[in-house]
Amino acid sequence: MTAPTPISELASRTGSPVVVKGWVRRIRSSGRIAFLVVRDGTGEVQCVFSRADLDDATWQTLTAAEHESTVAVTGEVCADKRSPIGVEVSANSLRVLSGSPEFPIQPKEHGIDFLLEHRHLWLRSPRQVALMRIRDETMRAIRDFLHEDGFTCVDTPILTGAIGESAGTLFETEYFDLGTAYLAQTGQLYVETAAAALGKVYCFGPTFRAEKSKTRRHLTEFWMVEPEVAWMDSDGNMDLQERMVCYVAARVLDRCQADLGTMGRDLDRLAAIVPPFNRMSYTDAVARLQEAGHEIEWGSDLGAGHEAALTEGRSKPLFVHDYPKRAKAFYMKENPDNPATVKCNDLLAPEGYGEIIGGSQREDDYDRLLARIREEGLPEESYGWYLDLRKYGTFPHSGFGLGLERTVAWLSGAQHLRETIAYPRMMTRITP
Amino acid sequence: MTAPTPISELASRTGSPVVVKGWVRRIRSSGRIAFLVVRDGTGEVQCVFSRADLDDATWQTLTAAEHESTVAVTGEVCADKRSPIGVEVSANSLRVLSGSPEFPIQPKEHGIDFLLEHRHLWLRSPRQVALMRIRDETMRAIRDFLHEDGFTCVDTPILTGAIGESAGTLFETEYFDLGTAYLAQTGQLYVETAAAALGKVYCFGPTFRAEKSKTRRHLTEFWMVEPEVAWMDSDGNMDLQERMVCYVAARVLDRCQADLGTMGRDLDRLAAIVPPFNRMSYTDAVARLQEAGHEIEWGSDLGAGHEAALTEGRSKPLFVHDYPKRAKAFYMKENPDNPATVKCNDLLAPEGYGEIIGGSQREDDYDRLLARIREEGLPEESYGWYLDLRKYGTFPHSGFGLGLERTVAWLSGAQHLRETIAYPRMMTRITP
Numbered sequence: 001m002t003a004p005t006p007i008s009e010l011a012s013r014t015g016s017p018v019v020v021k022g023w024v025r026r027i028r029s030s031g032r033i034a035f036l037v038v039r040d041g042t043g044e045v046q047c048v049f050s051r052a053d054l055d056d057a058t059w060q061t062l063t064a065a066e067h068e069s070t071v072a073v074t075g076e077v078c079a080d081k082r083s084p085i086g087v088e089v090s091a092n093s094l095r096v097l098s099g100s101p102e103f104p105i106q107p108k109e110h111g112i113d114f115l116l117e118h119r120h121l122w123l124r125s126p127r128q129v130a131l132m133r134i135r136d137e138t139m140r141a142i143r144d145f146l147h148e149d150g151f152t153c154v155d156t157p158i159l160t161g162a163i164g165e166s167a168g169t170l171f172e173t174e175y176f177d178l179g180t181a182y183l184a185q186t187g188q189l190y191v192e193t194a195a196a197a198l199g200k201v202y203c204f205g206p207t208f209r210a211e212k213s214k215t216r217r218h219l220t221e222f223w224m225v226e227p228e229v230a231w232m233d234s235d236g237n238m239d240l241q242e243r244m245v246c247y248v249a250a251r252v253l254d255r256c257q258a259d260l261g262t263m264g265r266d267l268d269r270l271a272a273i274v275p276p277f278n279r280m281s282y283t284d285a286v287a288r289l290q291e292a293g294h295e296i297e298w299g300s301d302l303g304a305g306h307e308a309a310l311t312e313g314r315s316k317p318l319f320v321h322d323y324p325k326r327a328k329a330f331y332m333k334e335n336p337d338n339p340a341t342v343k344c345n346d347l348l349a350p351e352g353y354g355e356i357i358g359g360s361q362r363e364d365d366y367d368r369l370l371a372r373i374r375e376e377g378l379p380e381e382s383y384g385w386y387l388d389l390r391k392y393g394t395f396p397h398s399g400f401g402l403g404l405e406r407t408v409a410w411l412s413g414a415q416h417l418r419e420t421i422a423y424p425r426m427m428t429r430i431t432p
Numbered sequence: 433m434t435a436p437t438p439i440s441e442l443a444s445r446t447g448s449p450v451v452v453k454g455w456v457r458r459i460r461s462s463g464r465i466a467f468l469v470v471r472d473g474t475g476e477v478q479c480v481f482s483r484a485d486l487d488d489a490t491w492q493t494l495t496a497a498e499h500e501s502t503v504a505v506t507g508e509v510c511a512d513k514r515s516p517i518g519v520e521v522s523a524n525s526l527r528v529l530s531g532s533p534e535f536p537i538q539p540k541e542h543g544i545d546f547l548l549e550h551r552h553l554w555l556r557s558p559r560q561v562a563l564m565r566i567r568d569e570t571m572r573a574i575r576d577f578l579h580e581d582g583f584t585c586v587d588t589p590i591l592t593g594a595i596g597e598s599a600g601t602l603f604e605t606e607y608f609d610l611g612t613a614y615l616a617q618t619g620q621l622y623v624e625t626a627a628a629a630l631g632k633v634y635c636f637g638p639t640f641r642a643e644k645s646k647t648r649r650h651l652t653e654f655w656m657v658e659p660e661v662a663w664m665d666s667d668g669n670m671d672l673q674e675r676m677v678c679y680v681a682a683r684v685l686d687r688c689q690a691d692l693g694t695m696g697r698d699l700d701r702l703a704a705i706v707p708p709f710n711r712m713s714y715t716d717a718v719a720r721l722q723e724a725g726h727e728i729e730w731g732s733d734l735g736a737g738h739e740a741a742l743t744e745g746r747s748k749p750l751f752v753h754d755y756p757k758r759a760k761a762f763y764m765k766e767n768p769d770n771p772a773t774v775k776c777n778d779l780l781a782p783e784g785y786g787e788i789i790g791g792s793q794r795e796d797d798y799d800r801l802l803a804r805i806r807e808e809g810l811p812e813e814s815y816g817w818y819l820d821l822r823k824y825g826t827f828p829h830s831g832f833g834l835g836l837e838r839t840v841a842w843l844s845g846a847q848h849l850r851e852t853i854a855y856p857r858m859m860t861r862i863t864p
Binding site (some may be wrong): 003004006008020023024037040041042068069072097098099100101103104119120121123124128129132133135136139140141150152153154155156157158159161171172173174175176177178181183190193194195196199200201205206208210212220221223230231232236310347349384385386388389391392393394395419421422424425427428429430431 | 435436438440446453455456472473474500501502513514530532534535536541551552553555556560561564565567568571574575579582584585586587588589590591592593603605606607608613615622625626627628629631632633637638640642644645652653655658662663664668792800816817818820821823824825826827853854855857860862863864
């Protein structure tokens with residue numbers, strides 16, 4: 001099979017004959033000239049046909065070309081200043097490769113259920129393509145930042161006997177003769193063990209929460225990157241998060257201009273994401289919220305409404321640190337200055353996007369960690385290996401988890417996480 | 433907390449005072465001088481102490497330092513030609529941060545069950561660290577190759593209503609009120625839909641097979657990269673695989689010399705992995721095997737023994753293409769030249785490593801695909817969305833899946849997949 005010329009390469013082929021293969025975006029005809037816009041995944045191009053050059057049958061085929069049918073266009077690449085890619089194709093022949101009768105997604109408003117039911121076709125829409133490209137660049141930027149900073153990727157298991165943050169929101173599966181396995185909610189506990197081997201490590205993969213939550217900020221399956229660093233404390237952890245988030249925002253701004261344009265994103269919003277980010281203690285945050293009339297008592301976790309209030313009017317993300325111990329996970333290190341709190345932080349994105357990162361210094365004292373496991377009523381026998389890390393050469397270490405889809409939604413300006421992943425999984429959706 | 437100097441940075445600090453924090457690899461003392469080898473994940477360094485510089489208590493602490501206990505060493509960086517990193521630390525003080533009483537993994541032979549049970553500690557061994565680094569570089573090389581070639585990463589769901597290659601080897605989980613969900617065996621069917629949106633795409637994540645197989649070449653949870661390309665046929669698919677495998681092998685050879693050394697890998701083996709790879713039809717392969725006395729009939733799939741025989745004496749991977757339709761998956765394109773076969777290939781690694789890639793051109797004809805789904809007795813209603821891809825602008829496309837752990841095992845020379853992933857999952861192991 002002769003490979004067609006990718007549309008992204010046409011600009012460098014001015015004056016050359018080419019064959020373009022792709023899907024019909026739209027067709028417009030004046031009766032003497034027809035404009036066929038074709039997309040192939042690398043871009044889209046306008047192909048111009050003259051009635052005089054074509055026989056009757058081909059002209060009819062052309063003007064009746066169906067939305068999303070596949071075609072092969074032969075022609076010559078011509079410079080064109082009005083084209084977003086600088087060229088168009090002066091076409092001399094057309095072959096329809098496959099029809100697309102009544103393509104379900106039309107250039108009109110569709111309900112979200114209809115779109116999700118047709119996610120396999122909805123993915124072809126310009127906005128969805130832009131989001132997939134922004135997601136890809138976000139992932140690459142995260143990996144490049146971590147690699148340049150000396151991290152090694154150590155992927156952690158999905159199928160696990162130990163449970164992570166909270167039972168009751170776990171997906172379960174039968175595992176041969178070994179009983180029940182759970183789908184990991186986090187790779188953190190495992191990646192901590194790798195930090196003792198490799199110093200700076202991260203995992204980056206899908207995680208699972210069987211939460212009965214229907215908000216626009218929840219998916220049951222989502223991707224999370226979890227860096228973990230030996231000999232780093234909670235302050236260093238926030239420094240690392242700040243550097244990473246700024247690097248990623250700058251990369252997306254730099255490399256995804258066209259896609260951000262498709263999203264209608266205000267680029268100034270991304271340009272504002274530079275160090276330093278403000279750091280506010282949980283205790284101060286609660287005081288501010290109380291002053292502003294919010295009903296919140298010291299000790300309870302912040303809700304989405306509280307997060308939105310704290311970031312209102314800010315152009316950068318905000319760190320909130322040192323939350324109450326009773327509101328947070330068992331593995332967080334007790335704050336020596338105030339044992340009712342732990343050395344942790346959330347990072348709240350502005351514009352109402354809320355928490356995109358949760359991080360903490362980990363409890364590195366064997367006895368304290370064991371006491372916390374018992375306090376929480378967790379199955380002690382499942383955590384023997386995790387406790388071992390505090391038994392054999394324990395070390396201060398910290399890390400965090402950044403939710404990929406929440407970050408992509410924020411950077412791209414998407415309102416709902418369901419558009420930031422190819423096949424979103426929610427409480428009410430497992431197909432297609 | 434003052435961050436210690438990473439050991440990897442010591443070579444650039446000759447003559448400077450430093451604090452190194454890490455784990456004790458070993459201690460050796462002559463009575464007047466003591467050599468303490470410390471590792472911190474970025475490398476290891478020898479710290480030299482003189483008896484004359486230390487008080488009695490510190491000397492005792494030093495010479496009794498436990499394997500894998502954590503220490504802070506203060507001293508000055510000195511050039512040293514015998515050191516693999518070019519420097520050692522002339523130490524003047526030592527602080528033991530944490531003991532490590534009777535670290536379970538000693539420098540002696542342990543049984544594999546013992547090691548796997550202590551995988552969280554075994555990871556700290558030099559060979560395991562080397563393997564994790566080679567794995568990381570392999571993943572990075574794959575992603576860089578694909579990105580430079582114009583691919584977009586589109587991750588596919590793990591939780592799915594549709595099944596992939598074969599029922600009966602699926603992990604299942606209850607999904608809210610929506611019935612049973614399955615853990616994906618492949619992202620291919622989904623990534624095909626993304627190829628219609630973005631042209632060249634791939635997914636790269638964990639996949640799951642509940643196979644009751646105990647060989648050294650099987651894991652129940654393993655990572656797979658699955659590129660998929662619009663307008664590419666089976667020959668182009670093999671070209672792409674060849675380019676990618678050669679790129680990855682060259683990168684690992686270039687960037688992981690020390691780690692390959694730790695593995696005892698013969699570097700000439702990797703240097704030999706250059707284009708072109710031989711391409712042999714399944715029909716020719718069976719003829720050769722029959723000539724060599726193997727019991728195999730045309731129509732059955734190749735076993736591990738057949739693969740080993742076909743690659744014996746070869747220094748490069750071998751493509752075997754155009755397998756019988758009845759031995760392969762329903763979605764592979766019928767070969768127009770011989771409808772009893774399909775346009776597919778496996779890529780067999782030399783040295784007995786066997787299949788590392790399976791790929792094919794996909795059936796792009798609606799009626800033929802539907803017939804194959806019916807022939808295989810698959811639940812037609814689950815594949816409506818997949819069939820839609822052949823209904824709305826169908827297009828020739830091909831792709832493949834490369835098993836990460838098999839590739840890492842081959843490149844590194846590891847004999848068993850269980851060492852090539854941080855927490856291997858097998859039929860008999862789900863912990864730690």
